[in-house]
Amino acid sequence: xxxxxxxxxxxxxxxxxxxxxxxxxxxxxxxxxxxxxxxxxxxxxxxxxxxxxxxxxxxxxxxxxxxxxxxxxxxxxxxxxxxxxxxxxxxxxxxxxxxxxxxxxxxxxxxxxxxxxxxxxxxxxxxxxxxxxxxxxxxxxxxxxxxxxxxxxxxxxxxxxxxxxxxxxxxxxxxxxxxxxxxxxxxxxxxxxxxxxxxxxxxxxxxxxxxxxxxxxxxxxxxxxxxxxxxxxxxxxxxxxxxxxxxxxxxxxxxxxxxxxxxxxxxxxxxxxxxxxxxxxxxxxxxxxxxxxxxxxxxxxxxxxxxxxxxxxxxxxxxxxxxxxxxxxxxxxxxxxxxxxxxxxxxxxxxxxxxxxxxxxxxxxxxxxxxxxxxxxxxxxxxxxxxxxxxxxxxxxxxxxxxxxxxxxxxxxxxxxxxxxxxxxxxxxxxxxxxxxxxxxxxxxxxxxxxxxxxxxxxxxxxxxxxxxxxxxxxxxxxxxxxxxxxxxxxxxxxxxxxxxxxxxxxxxxxxxxxxxxxxxxxxxxxx
RNA sequence: GGCUGAGUAGCUCAGCUGGUUAGAGCGCACGACUCAUAAUCGUGAGGUCGCGGGAUCGAGUCCCGCCUCAGCUACCA
Numbered sequence: 284x285x286x287x288x289x290x291x292x293x294x295x296x297x298x299x300x301x302x303x304x305x306x307x308x309x310x311x312x313x314x315x316x317x318x319x320x321x322x323x324x325x326x327x328x329x330x331x332x333x334x335x336x337x338x339x340x341x342x343x344x345x346x347x348x349x350x351x352x353x354x355x356x357x358x359x360x361x362x363x364x365x366x367x368x369x370x371x372x373x374x375x376x377x378x379x380x381x382x383x384x385x386x387x388x389x390x391x392x393x394x395x396x397x398x399x400x401x402x403x404x405x406x407x408x409x410x411x412x413x414x415x416x417x418x419x420x421x422x423x424x425x426x427x428x429x430x431x432x433x434x435x436x437x438x439x440x441x442x443x444x445x446x447x448x449x450x451x452x453x454x455x456x457x458x459x460x461x462x463x464x465x466x467x468x469x470x471x472x473x474x475x476x477x478x479x480x481x482x483x484x485x486x487x488x489x490x491x492x493x494x495x496x497x498x499x500x501x502x503x504x505x506x507x508x509x510x511x512x513x514x515x516x517x518x519x520x521x522x523x524x525x526x527x528x529x530x531x532x533x534x535x536x537x538x539x540x541x542x543x544x545x546x547x548x549x550x551x552x553x554x555x556x557x558x559x560x561x562x563x564x565x566x567x568x569x570x571x572x573x574x575x576x577x578x579x580x581x582x583x584x585x586x587x588x589x590x591x592x593x594x595x596x597x598x599x600x601x602x603x604x605x606x607x608x609x610x611x612x613x614x615x616x617x618x619x620x621x622x623x624x625x626x627x628x629x630x631x632x633x634x635x636x637x638x639x640x641x642x643x644x645x646x647x648x649x650x651x652x653x654x655x656x657x658x659x660x661x662x663x664x665x666x667x668x669x670x671x672x673x674x675x676x677x678x679x680x681x682x683x684x685x686x687x688x689x690x691x692x693x694x695x696x697x698x699x700x701x702x703x704x705x706x707x708x709x710x711x712x713x714x715x716x717x718x719x720x721x722x723x724x725x726x727x728x729x730x731x732x733x734x735x736x737x738x739x740x741x742x743x744x745x746x747x748x749x750x751x752x753x754x755x756x757x758x759x760x761x762x763x764x765x766x767x768x769x770x771x772x773x774x775x776x777x778x779x780x781x782x783x784x785x786x787x788x789x790x791x792x793x794x795x796x797x798x799x800x801x802x803x804x805x806x807x808x809x810x811x
Numbered sequence: 812g813g814c815u816g817a818g819u820a821g822c823u824c825a826g827c828u829g830g831u832u833a834g835a836g837c838g839c840a841c842g843a844c845u846c847a848u849a850a851u852c853g854u855g856a857g858g859u860c861g862c863g864g865g866a867u868c869g870a871g872u873c874c875c876g877c878c879u880c881a882g883c884u885a886c887c888a
Binding site for chain 2: 295298300301335338339340341408410418419421422479482483484486487490492493495496497517518519520522551552553554555556559560581588618620623624625626628630631634635638639641642643645646647648649650651652653654657658711712714715716718719720721723799800801802803
């Protein structure tokens with residue numbers, strides 16, 4: 284029986300040949316925020332990421348570098364991909380590599396089952412082949428010939444005529460699932476999100492599905508087809524299966540039943556593999572389809588899609604070296620509407636860091652804790668009679684916590700943060716209006732002074748809990764400065780869906796000096 | 812070519828099923844305050860809502876046409 288509170292979230296696995304850039308990091312951070320939120324809420328959370336290591340491209344680059352592809356992959360995983368996760372502070376529960384035994388065995392079992400159940404047949408794969416590229420060309424790389432080759436189809440890279448070749452392949456009868464897929468999209472409108480992505484998927488499937496070639500014989504860096512080791516498995520078929528092999532498919536039924544099905548976060552470039560091919564594979568194997576497939580947008584740099592080839596690829600460490608991982612996480616989650624394309628610029632990043640993190644949240648924490656230290660020897664003051672202004676803050680905190688949770692539930696991370704930020708702004712306004720420094724001048728106002736600072740302190744407690752998934756380092760500092768660590772226990776253990784419940788941090792709690800959460804960045808502008 | 816989406820203040824974006832003077836943040840100008848990371852709070856300036864038509868008492872929000880941009884139109888991941 285599936286666990287009702289189970290939350291299994293995946294990212295695409297990294298193709299090891301790529302160089303890590305902020306686009307990869309963006310997906311990871313989004314997944315991490317969702318995973319941390321659900322984990323803190325007490326849901327049975329499992330967050331999976333990993334690497335995709337098979338395929339002709341990897342074989343080629345490894346060979347070109349004079350090493351075995353396994354060694355090549357090992358090197359990249361250790362030098363590039365695992366460090367990326369540390370750079371942006373990712374809390375994944377597992378990391379799967381497609382060259383691991385658990386994966387290769389799972390893929391073999393899955394293939395065998397599909398074969399035994401009649402979903403796979405041997406056929407002829409016929410396509411245009413480029414001698415220069417040494418591979419079959421997809422339509423996108425085939426163009427009409429010019430000059431001497433007018434009337435012929437030529438390779439977009441080599442501009443030379445292509446040959447029509449045939450290869451014996453095994454095919455997955457994907458076409459048989461067309462109607463069931465369309466029914467799925469119809470019955471579960473939130474299966475593919477956002478709606479624009481869903482529309483594209485439906486349009487694609489409606490125009491008719493062909494069977495999918497799932498094996499290759501021209502090279503051998505892949506998982507052998509169990510009943511015919513002259514073939515290796517097509518990389519995408521291999522890669523998609525990581526989502527089930529990582530949780531014990533064919534090995535550990537209890538674990539598999541506990542985790543599956545998953546929610547998948549993907550870039551919109553690989554939506555079709557996840558929203559069409561993958562559910563068809565699962566249907567064929569008699570497994571449940573995923574809960575959700577959510578496609579996020581591109582990061583645009585200077586108005587164009589960021590790409591490695593155009594040198595607009597930015598390494599995540601370029602951002603974190605200056606601003607820190609919290610700022611990276613906050614910026615991309617807050618500034619970009621999740622599911623849409625979003626513009627990245629150093630100017631915007633620096634501006635938001637300054638205005639929202641340093642001046643907004645960081646300074647708020649700083650001023651409240653400084654006053655507690657100054658007027659109450661660093662102890663949380665007790666609340667007295669509540670005024671309308673205090674009640675407004677208390678009610679806003681409750682409202683914001685509820686709304687943020689609802690937004691997270693629908694993958695609207697930016698809106699969740701926007702809701703939480705209402706409390707940041709309201710607290711800054713509240714403090715300015717209540718002017719505790721003025722109250723402190725007359726001992727007759729002591730009860731009022733205590734009430735105001737109690738309200739502000741409690742507000743910080745709520746913020747620390749709600750923002751932990753987004754800015755874990757800063758909130759950890761705040762949590763310990765609040766004295767909440769001793770009073771309430773670990774921040775990660777605070778039930779996030781109850782964060783808005785007022786009065787949890789006891790009066791009298793001893794607080795500690797606060798390290799500056801978001802130091803001002805002196806450098807005026809980072810290079811382009 | 813076909814399909815989908817987008818074009819709203821200097822910048823980044825909200826505006827659901829049409830309804831009083833079109834909103835937010837940043838930036839800018841002015842003012843208040845001093846607890847705080849020279850931070851905070853308030854006020855203000857600034858828009859022919861891509862262009863042209865149309866049905867409506869009334870449209871950024873509906874219909875038609877056009878312009879611009881992006882994505883999809885299957886087996887590189």
